[in-house]
Amino acid sequence: MPTDTIYKKLILENFKKPRNVGQIPNPDALSKKVNLSCGDRIEVFLKINNGVISDLKYRIDGCAISVASISILSDQIIGKKIEEVLKISKEGVMKNIGLEDGSGREKCSTIGFEALIEALSDYIQDH
Ligand code: FES
Numbered sequence: 001m002p003t004d005t006i007y008k009k010l011i012l013e014n015f016k017k018p019r020n021v022g023q024i025p026n027p028d029a030l031s032k033k034v035n036l037s038c039g040d041r042i043e044v045f046l047k048i049n050n051g052v053i054s055d056l057k058y059r060i061d062g063c064a065i066s067v068a069s070i071s072i073l074s075d076q077i078i079g080k081k082i083e084e085v086l087k088i089s090k091e092g093v094m095k096n097i098g099l100e101d102g103s104g105r106e107k108c109s110t111i112g113f114e115a116l117i118e119a120l121s122d123y124i125q126d127h
Contacts, residue, residue: 007098070112
């Protein structure tokens with residue numbers, strides 16, 4: 001199967017059945033982001049224990065790429081230390097779904113990642 005077909009399938013599967021959707025009551029960190037060019041929005045909630053992200057949930061009103069991207073990312077980071085998550089690059093997040101810089105979908109594919117990093121930065125500042 002051609003690589004772009006594999007990624008299209010991956011995006012579609014995660015869009016139809018996004019993983020870790022929801023809300024965390026009393027989260028340790030949270031952040032909201034809006035893609036100003038389309039109005040799509042995401043809210044990310046984190047539970048953090050001893051420097052480890054023990055849970056991540058999100059609510060999203062977005063396109064297939066934005067939903068698939070945070071769905072895949074959420075599975076990758078639950079159980080990881082904050083320091084490890086901070087090493088993840090925007091390019092790495094885009095690669096998860098077969099995109100590169102200059103594809104024109106940077107904002108869609110990284111809106112969830114940006115919300116996550118903002119939530120973590122706020123958390124680090126407060127602790
Ligand atoms: Fe709005 Fe993709 S079109 S986030």
